[in-house]
Structures are given as structure tokens and as C-alpha cells.
Amino acid sequence: MHKFRARLTLIFIALIGSSVLLAGLFMAQMLKESHIEALKANMQRELKIILVTLDWNKGGSDEEQIRYYTEQANRLRQSADARITYIRADGKVLGDSDHAAADMENHSERKEIVEARTNGTVGSDSRFSATVGRNTLYVAVPIKDNNQIKGYVRLAMSLEEVEASIKKLWFGLLIGLLVVFVLAVLISFRVAYSITKPIEMITKVAHQITNLNYKARVHGRKKDEVGQLGHAINRMADSLQLQMNRIIEDESRLKSVLENMISGVMMIDREGKIVLLNRSAEDILGFSSQELLGKKFDEAKQQFDFTQLIQECFDVHEHIRDEMIFYYPSERILEINLSPMSLGDEEWVGVLIVLHDITAVRRLERMRSEFVANVSHELKTPIAAVKGFAETLLAGALNDKETAKSFLQIIFDESERLNRLIGDILELSKIESKRIPMQFSPIYMQTFVGNCLNVMNSEAAKKSIELEMLVDENLYIEADEDRLRQIMINLLSNGINYTPEGGKVKVKVESFLRAGDGPENERIRLTISDTGIGIPKKDLPRIFERFYRVDKARSRVSGGTGLGLSIVKHLVELHKGSIRVDSEVGMGSKFIIELPIIH
Structure with a gap:
């Protein structure tokens, strides 16, 4: 107990000493800043008086001006008891009371001059002066004529008095610290004794904890008195270790499984309160666990049909499976499984709800059904x-x-x-199904586009349609040439078919950089435009769907299958690109494809 008491005493002494030392440092700094601020204020007042008596319009050569302002500085030096410097607007020193002005360097970049020039009133700085060999406070004010700065007057005063005051403060602080240390030793010993005495009593109580009395908790494994308490707690912990490890391990596994399940899991106790909600359930229901946990299921702002289904499971105590459309946070189709929970003795404890998002499955089934119907019709x-x-x-x-x-x-x-x-x-x-192999190779776009247009020349000539190409020079792309040609021919054929006689179909290829991309992510934009009949705005969102036709009668006459644009869209996506369409009825259509240059 004596060792612990000694350590505690030393800790108190260290804390008190540190506090006094920090307080002293703070006081010294505050005193220094106070002295400097007072000195600055006095120097500003003196500078204002000097400005009133100053004639800054003295003419003559630089030598004459230096001689004149040096005499002025020397004359004011005795009354101001400070170093005075006259500085021209360009930073040249015209006069100084303590140093030859001609030998002094340009002062335009000195901190006090820059600050005075910037704010137009006053500038100051504290630094070591190499000219006079001591720490110095500088204060400068601008000389203005019609709001235009003509020059600066600067006062410089030594900080030796401030430093002397700080030294006196430190001497007094050290004396006070010694006195405080002596008092701290006495007080700390008394406080340490008052703390260690109860610890002896706690040690006796700790032995009772080893006999299954788990009300006390103490930490520490050293060989002193606190160590005895720690040893007693450890003996108690040994008796619980195996069971606690199993509980924690099972809880960790359950939590990991729940958090990583794709399906949503929700548990409601016998009182109807939501007691468990995993991350997937939060996403499906659109509410966080903080918003739902602890609330009754019929007060949790859930869809009425869902609430009724839970209530039914509470009433019949039987498994229920149903499908339901949820409209919040987005429209989805959910498969809901509700299972009543009970303990081994058939005691009712609540309901377990498992939510499966089957929107994609139902959409796929609908698409498959529509596809079969469309194929059958076609x-x-x-x-x-x-x-x-x-x-x-x-x-x-x-x-x-x-x-x-x-x-x-x-x-x-x-x-x-x-x-x-x-x-x-x-x-x-x-x-x-992505079963087609893609053979990527470099393609020279000017030659490639020219060949595609040559293939379509005869078809365009039948309708006197002009084919035009505008391709940047030296533009290459890495792509599957056959599939890229299939894309071009499909779009050119569409353009020719839906353009009246005498119209034009144009192909433009250019390189560009998306916002935020570097040169290594350069892309090309391939635009196929025509002067055809155009596409109504209501049909644009569905133009790439299978078997979708804007003008069904004309499409059948032209021999179209209704699958061309859908094939084009999938081939563009296999090239990791994108396609979009801009069109206006009667003005023509423009298909825009963006592809990465290198895969």
C-alpha cells in the first residue's frame, strides 16, 4: 500500500506542477503580448504626429533627398527615442536615424511595409534586426497624397524592456512553483492516503466476487494492493470465460450472417415491437433501424397491406407466404415469408419475417413472355x-x-x-447471352467509315440520297471490326430507309475527353445523322426495345425485323460504350455513339 500511495503522491505533484507551469507560460505570453500591443499603440500615435510635421514633397536628386530626410530622422530621433526610417513608395530608403540610408537594401518586401501598403493604414512586425543587432518592433504608416501612397514612415523600438519584464516574471514564477511543490507534497500524501484506504476494503469485497457475487468490477494486475484486486477479478473471470466466449462467438456469427444476407430479415416480439432489422431490410423498407427498432409494427409507417399480413400471422400463429408490390422507397415486388416463433415449450415469442426482392425475376418473366408473344406474332x-x-x-x-x-x-x-x-x-x-467472341484490333476510322459508305452507296443511289463523311485524321480505335461494321451498316440502312428521296445521311467521327477524364481515357464520338422523317419524342425512350416500331406499316414495307436497333445497342455495350438518339419529327434523326479508344 505504501508503494501505491507514493506513486499517487508523485502523480498529484506532477499534475499541480504542470498546471502551475502552464499557467506561468500563459501569463508570460499574455504579458509579452500586452507590452507589445501597448508599445505599438504609442508608436502609432508618435507616427501620426510625425506625419503632421512631415514635408514629403521635397524635390532634388536622390542624394539630396537622402541628405534631407536623414537630417529629419536624426532630428526626430532624440524626441521620439526610437529609430526613424523614411521609405519611398518603391521601397528605397531615403533616411534613417541609426544607419546610412544609401547602404540599406530595398524595404518594399518588409512585412510591416507590405501590411501598411495592403490595408492602407498601418503595418507592424517583430523580428531580429541585423542592422542594430537586437530584437526590434517595427511600425510603419503610409504617406498619402489624394489617396495615393507616396511613401512610408517607420518607427523601430527595441524589445529589451519587454524581455526584461518577462525574465522578472519567470523568476517570481519559479519561486512560487517551489512553494507550491512543498504544499503539493503534503496535500498529495493526505489525498493518496484517503484513496488507498478504501481500496483495502474493496480487496476484501473482491474475494466475495469469486464466490459468484458479480457486483464489483476492478482492473489491475500488478503485485501491489491493486494487483490483489485484479487477481481476484481474474479468478472470477476464469469461471465465466468459456460461456462468454461461446455467447460472443455465436452472436458474432449471427450478426455477420444477418448483415450479409441479400434477403431482408425482420423480427417482431410477442408485444408487436420490432426488435431486429438487418441492412437489407432497411434498404427494402426504406427506413433505418434507428427509425423502426422499438416501435410497434402497426405504428412504423409501413404499407397497410404489409401491416395487415403481420397482424394475420399474429392471429393465426401459422406460416404465411405472399407476394406484394411495395411503392416506397421505389416500386418493387416482394416475396414475404412470415413464420411464427416459439420456444421449446410452445411459448409464443413473436414473428420472423423474411423479405425477398423478386422484381427482377418477375420482370424477366414478363420480358420472356412478351418476347415469345412478339416472336410468335412476327x-x-x-x-x-x-x-x-x-x-x-x-x-x-x-x-x-x-x-x-x-x-x-x-x-x-x-x-x-x-x-x-x-x-x-x-x-x-x-x-x-454474351456468347459471341469479341476480336479487338486497331481500326483506322477514315478508311473504315469510307468502306461502310461504299457498301451503302447503291442503296442510297436508288433514292438519290447523298452520303457524307467527316472523320478526324489519324484517328484509330481498338474494336471488333465486324461488329463495329454491323453497327454502322444497321444505322446507315435505317437512315437511308427513313429519309425521303434527295435527302442526306452524314457520318461524323471525332475524338473527345469526358469531364474528369485524363488523356489516357480519350474516347471517340460517332454520329450518324439523316434528314429523314424523324422520331416522335414519345417513342424515343423505347426506340431500342426489341420489336418496337415507330411506324409499323412502313417498317414492314421496308422489310425491317424490329430487332436492328436492339442489336446495335447490345453491340455498343459490348464495346463498353453508350448510344443515344436525338430526333425531331420532320427534321431527321441523329444517333450518337461514344466508345473508348482503347479497351
């Missing part, structure tokens, strides 16, 4: 035409050669359309 039209005209031919139309030839041509055209449709469906299926 296939039915050419098959019906082939069947109808074949039946007509079999019924006797073969005898009329002209009619038979016309019908056979229609059958051939519909067969070709059917073949294109099946080919596009298979192509789109492969692209969407």
Missing part, C-alpha cells in the same frame, strides 16, 4: 402470307403465268423476311 405474318399464296397457286393460279410469277415472288420475299427475322433473333440471343 413469325405468323410471313408464314400466313406464304401459306395463303401457296394455297392460291395450288387452287389453279399456276395456269396464269403472270399471276403465278407474282405470287412466287411474294412467297420468296416473305421467306427472305422470315429468314432475316430468325437470323436476327438468333443473333440477338447470342449477343444478350
